[in-house]
Amino acid sequence: MEALELLLSDGTRWPGLGKRGRSDGGEVVFTTIPTGFPQALTDPSFAGQIVVFAFPMVGCYGTDGERFESPRIWARGVVTAHPCHGESAGPDLFGWIEENGAFWMGGVDTRRLVIHLRSRGTLAGRIVSPGEEVPVVAEAGSPVAQVSTVRPLSHPGRGPRIAVVDYGVKAGIVRSLLARGCAVDVLPHDTSSEAILALRPDGVLLSNGPGDPALLVEAVSVVEALLGKVPLFGICLGMQLLALALGGKTVKLPFGHRGGNQPVIEAGGKKGFLTSQNHGYALRDDSLEGTGITVTYRHGGDGSVEGFRHPETGAWGVQFHPEATPGPEESGGLFDLFIDQCREAAE
Numbered sequence: 001m002e003a004l005e006l007l008l009s010d011g012t013r014w015p016g017l018g019k020r021g022r023s024d025g026g027e028v029v030f031t032t033i034p035t036g037f038p039q040a041l042t043d044p045s046f047a048g049q050i051v052v053f054a055f056p057m058v059g060c061y062g063t064d065g066e067r068f069e070s071p072r073i074w075a076r077g078v079v080t081a082h083p084c085h086g087e088s089a090g091p092d093l094f095g096w097i098e099e100n101g102a103f104w105m106g107g108v109d110t111r112r113l114v115i116h117l118r119s120r121g122t123l124a125g126r127i128v129s130p131g132e133e134v135p136v137v138a139e140a141g142s143p144v145a146q147v148s149t150v151r152p153l154s155h156p157g158r159g160p161r162i163a164v165v166d167y168g169v170k171a172g173i174v175r176s177l178l179a180r181g182c183a184v185d186v187l188p189h190d191t192s193s194e195a196i197l198a199l200r201p202d203g204v205l206l207s208n209g210p211g212d213p214a215l216l217v218e219a220v221s222v223v224e225a226l227l228g229k230v231p232l233f234g235i236c237l238g239m240q241l242l243a244l245a246l247g248g249k250t251v252k253l254p255f256g257h258r259g260g261n262q263p264v265i266e267a268g269g270k271k272g273f274l275t276s277q278n279h280g281y282a283l284r285d286d287s288l289e290g291t292g293i294t295v296t297y298r299h300g301g302d303g304s305v306e307g308f309r310h311p312e313t314g315a316w317g318v319q320f321h322p323e324a325t326p327g328p329e330e331s332g333g334l335f336d337l338f339i340d341q342c343r344e345a346a347e
């Protein structure tokens with residue numbers, strides 16, 4: 001173990017201990033999940049980011065390969081207060097992070113760091129040696145092409161056939177469809193609308209994924225071409241792309257929503273539930289007029305849009321994660337609603 005620092009783009013330095021030298025720059029974000037760390041780190045939506053765990057003790061159960069959300073870690077670095085080494089459910093979490101070529105730091109005052117990020121907003125950062133002076137910038141551009149499958153992958157099933165456009169899909173989304181009997185085609189992020197419709201899917205699911213949705217101009221035009229032709233359901237980045245295709249706009253949140261206990265309230269109602277979330281962007285409320293979008297869910301904390309439907313085309317989406325992994329499963333029924341919608345459209 002050697003002394004390391006997390007150097008932030010505002011010049012602040014956060015000391016800790018770890019094993020490796022200097023990471024590249026990445027957006028430093030925090031998540032409040034209290035469990036499911038390997039699931040979070042393998043979520044492709046974290047690609048290129050340095051993840052601060054607000055929960056103090058991390059790694060007590062090691063890793064469990066069966067619960068990965070993709071085959072590898074996409075986060076660039078991990079920052080924690082108290083790394084817990086050793087094996088219980090599986091290999092040592094921090095050894096596994098190193099094997100994946102990612103960086104980690106322990107012994108960091110993550111309570112103060114989370115409050116700093118919450119008040120300053122998300123910043124770029126790098127894991128460096130103490131006192132090291134290097135430029136700190138997060139990569140520009142979208143990581144979607146790096147995390148998406150390059151070839152279509154087909155999973156058989158007797159139920160409706162769902163095409164999943166993979167912008168960085170979590171395995172939990174595919175599992176949620178397969179568990180309900182669907183046949184699933186996972187398609188590369190740049191698949192054309194013609195190629196998607198040629199599969200004659202009963203529905204199209206637009207997946208989660210990393211980065212700024214507004215950079216994905218081509219994906220938005222593919223989604224636009226699908227509108228009204230097939231049932232469409234977007235999750236997180238997928239919902240953002242759907243809204244952009246309908247003429248809405250997105251905005252970067254100051255520090256995002258990342259955690260397993262994010263409250264969501266039905267718009268205009270009182271019913272609330274807890275959700276798993278991992279996003280830094282949101283729909284701009286003032287961009288929705290004239291789009292035909294009806295907001296269905298809002299965040300219980302800041303009131304931002306967490307879901308919508310578009311009655312004219314039947315397209316809809318949620319900003320939170322009904323597949324959970326990690327997090328509460330109480331919104332999993334949304335997959336059933338989508339599958340019912342696909343069945344009805346096929347009749």
Ligand SMILES: NC(=O)CC[C@H](N)C(=O)O
Binds near residue numbers: 045209212213235282
């Ligand atoms: N999990 C996701 O799909 C995240 C969507 C997008 N990258 C955001 O940060 O808002």
